[in-house]
Amino acid sequence: xxxxxxxxxxxxxxxxxxxxxxxxxxxxxxxxxxxxxxxxxxxxxxxxxxxxxxxxxxxxxxxxxxxxxxxxxxxxxxxxxxxxxxxxxxxxxxxxxxxxxxxxxxxxxxxxxxxxxxxxxxxxxxxxxxxxxxxxxxxxxxxxxxxxxxxxxxxxxxxxxxxxxxxxxxxxxxxxxxxxxxxxxxxxxxxxxxxxxxxxxxxxxxxxxxxxxxxxxxxxxxxxxxxxxxxxxxxxxxxxxxxxxxxxxxxxxxxxxxxxxxxxxxxxxxxxxxxxxxxxxxxxxxxxxxxxxxxxxxxxxxxxxxxxxxxxxxxxxxxxxxxxxxxxxxxxxxxxxxxxxxxxxxxxxxxxxxxxxxxxxxxxxxxxxxxxxxxxxxxxxxxxxxxxxxxxxxxxxxxxxxxxxxxxxxxxxxxxxxxxxxxxxxxxxxxxxxxxxxxxxxxxxxxx
Numbered sequence: 001x002x003x004x005x006x007x008x009x010x011x012x013x014x015x016x017x018x019x020x021x022x023x024x025x026x027x028x029x030x031x032x033x034x035x036x037x038x039x040x041x042x043x044x045x046x047x048x049x050x051x052x053x054x055x056x057x058x059x060x061x062x063x064x065x066x067x068x069x070x071x072x073x074x075x076x077x078x079x080x081x082x083x084x085x086x087x088x089x090x091x092x093x094x095x096x097x098x099x100x101x102x103x104x105x106x107x108x109x110x111x112x113x114x115x116x117x118x119x120x121x122x123x124x125x126x127x128x129x130x131x132x133x134x135x136x137x138x139x140x141x142x143x144x145x146x147x148x149x150x151x152x153x154x155x156x157x158x159x160x161x162x163x164x165x166x167x168x169x170x171x172x173x174x175x176x177x178x179x180x181x182x183x184x185x186x187x188x189x190x191x192x193x194x195x196x197x198x199x200x201x202x203x204x205x206x207x208x209x210x211x212x213x214x215x216x217x218x219x220x221x222x223x224x225x226x227x228x229x230x231x232x233x234x235x236x237x238x239x240x241x242x243x244x245x246x247x248x249x250x251x252x253x254x255x256x257x258x259x260x261x262x263x264x265x266x267x268x269x270x271x272x273x274x275x276x277x278x279x280x281x282x283x284x285x286x287x288x289x290x291x292x293x294x295x296x297x298x299x300x301x302x303x304x305x306x307x308x309x310x311x312x313x314x315x316x317x318x319x320x321x322x323x324x325x326x327x328x329x330x331x332x333x334x335x336x337x338x339x340x341x342x343x344x345x346x347x348x349x350x351x352x353x354x355x356x357x358x359x360x361x362x363x364x365x366x367x368x369x370x371x372x373x374x375x376x377x378x379x380x381x382x383x384x385x386x387x388x389x390x391x392x393x394x395x396x397x398x399x400x401x402x403x404x405x406x407x408x409x410x411x412x413x414x415x416x417x418x419x420x421x422x423x424x425x426x427x428x429x430x431x432x433x434x435x436x437x438x439x440x441x442x443x444x445x446x447x448x
Contacts, residue, residue: 004110004111004159004161004162005077005108005109005110006108006109006146006149006150006159007077007080007105007108007109007146008077008080008109010149011029011080012025012026012029015028015029023075026075027075030072030073030075030076030079031072033072033079033080033083034064034065034068034069034072034079036083037064037068037079037082037083037086038060038061038064038065039061040083040086040087040090041060041061041063041064041082041086041255042057042058042060042061042064043057043086043090044060044086044089044090044093044259045057045059045060045255045258045259045262047090047093047094048093048217048220048259048262048263049262049263056262059258060255060258063251063254063255063258064082064251064255065284066284067247067250067251067254068082068247068251069284069287070243070244070284070287070300070301071243071244071246071247073287073299073301074243074244074301076244077109077110077244078110078244078245078247078248079247080109081106081109081110081112081113081248082247082248082251082252084102084103084105084106084109084113085102085103085106085113085116085252087099087102088100088101088102088103088106088120089120089219089223092120092124092129092219093219095129095130097130097131097134097135097137097138098138099120099138100117100120100121100130100134100135100138100139100142101138101139101141101142102142103116103117103120103121103139104117104138104139104140104142104143105142105143105146107143108143108146108147108150110248111158111159111162112230112233112245112248113248115226115229115230115233116222116226116252119222119225119226119229120222121135121139123218123222127218160348160349160350160352161349161350163352163355164347164348164349164352164355164358165239165240165349166237166239167348167355167358167359168347168348168355168358168359168360168372169238169240169359169369169370169372170359170362170369171238171239171240171369171370172238172369173235173236173238175238175369175370176234176235176238176239176240176241177235179240179241179370180231180234180241180246180249216260217259217260217263220256220259220260220263221256223252223253223255223256223259224252224253224256224257224260226252227248227249227250227251227252227253227256228249228253230248230249231249234249240370243301286298286299286300287299287300290302295421296421297421297422303422303427304427306414306415306418306422306425306427307334307413307414307427308333308334309334309414309415309418310411310412310413310414310415310418310433311331311333311334311335311337311338311388312334312335312337312338313338313415314335314338314388314411314433314435315327315334315335315336315337315338315339315388316338316339317338318338318339318386318388318435319338319339319340319341322341322385322386323340323341324341325341325342325384325385325386326341326342326343326344326382326384326385326386327339327341327342327343327344327384327385327386327387327388328343328344328345328346328374328378328379328382328384328386328387328388329343329344329345329346329374329387329388329389330345330346330347330372330373330374330389330390330393330394331347331389331393332345332347332349332350335388344382344384346373346374346375346378346379346389346393347372347373347374353378354374354375354378357375357377357378358375360372360373360375360395360396361396364395364396365395365396366392366393366395366396367392367395371392371393371428372393373389373392373393373394373395373396374387374389374393374394374397375396375397376394376396376397376399376400376402379397379400379402380400380402383402383405383438384438385437385438386435386436386437386438387406387434387435387436388433388434388435388436389433389434390413390427390428390430390432390433390434391430391432391434392428392429392430394434403436405438406436406437406438407436407437407439408434408435408436409434409435409436409437410432410433410434411432411433411434411435412425412432412433413425413426413427413430413431413432413433414427
């Protein structure tokens with residue numbers, strides 16, 4: 001129950017089988033899907049262009065690479081979801097009902113893609129572009145096996161992670177909006193973000209003035225409306241917007257405007273196109289700076305990456321010493337990768353039994369609703385031999401009675417190499433990583 005992406009789980013299982021369990025397989029998979037995503041979006045642009053040219057498709061590829069690079073470097077599944085969207089839209093444009101194969105698979109990569117599927121489904125019927133039987137046939141052929149897999153393996157159609165995040169985080173509308181803006185400004189730099197937002201509004205104003213809505217290709221309208229609808233859904237549902245969510249909104253929205261521009265002959269529209277591509281060229285600047293200079297602190301996710309490296313080391317060391325222990329943490333990914341024994345998730349993503357103790361109260365157990373964590377009551381219930389977490393995520397536990405049963409060790413928040421690279425090594429206002437051990441229980445488990 002540890003993933004919200006069934007397809008990514010299956011693909012990673014395949015590459016782990018081929019390459020061994022480790023980051024190499026995920027790196028290969030994301031490199032491949034990012035390249036294919038750029039290729040198919042470029043081909044889609046070629047289908048809309050009044051003057052098919054290499055330059056138009058090259059700019060398309062640049063837009064895709066710029067929008068998806070950070071999430072792909074972070075080894076997330078976003079590029080796979082958008083690759084399926086690009087393939088589906090290309091077939092949709094050709095009037096091929098098999099477009100609903102990739103479109104039906106996409107929600108099993110990212111649930112948000114269901115909105116794109118539904119809009120294309122409805123319009124395909126209303127416009128009599130496809131027969132209902134054809135849509136259902138190809139949709140069921142692709143989606144039914146994945147739905148059955150979810151029911152068999154996860155015992156649910158809706159992944160537990162979706163339910164858990166909704167319960168654990170307590171956000172308001174402003175929090176979700178602030179997160180989205182912060183993601184875009186951190187990824188591309190505040191100045192570039194402001195420039196991009198201004199130019200985007202300018203381009204939209206020019207295009208809407210020059211082009212009548214009725215003359216716009218319905219597929220372009222769908223690619224424009226769907227991400228805006230998704231953004232509104234994020235806000236109304238008060239969603240915790242992670243960095244890899246942003247391209248699901250930004251890329252289709254940006255690309256729909258690009259498609260509209262290249263499908264028209266007006267010089268003003270062409271000028272708008274030129275303006276539109278400017279901020280996209282700068283959006284991966286920080287990542288490219290990190291690669292070129294080998295000063296990886298340029299990377300916008302450097303601190304998060306340093307946290308992962310620390311978790312891997314701590315998890316591996318603890319497993320070597322206490323292989324039979326139960327470890328509880330607030331972030332299971334890297335720790336669970338290093339610690340091969342039993343891992344309990346205090347945030348409830350893979351341990352649903354924790355959810356009855358969520359959401360944590362504010363300010364007693366956490367300082368803000370965007371912070372997940374480990375409830376002290378859940379620790380008292382499970383009584384794990386080891387707890388690994390940052391102080392931010394165990395505020396209630398640090399003040400509880402159960403803490404008396406544990407001995408605490410304070411570790412540097414990052415590995416020595418990462419500590420040396422940073423002037424002020426801290427993450428989420430934490431300067432240390434805490435490891436708690438129930439020594440009597442650990443001694444018993446080791447003697448067994």
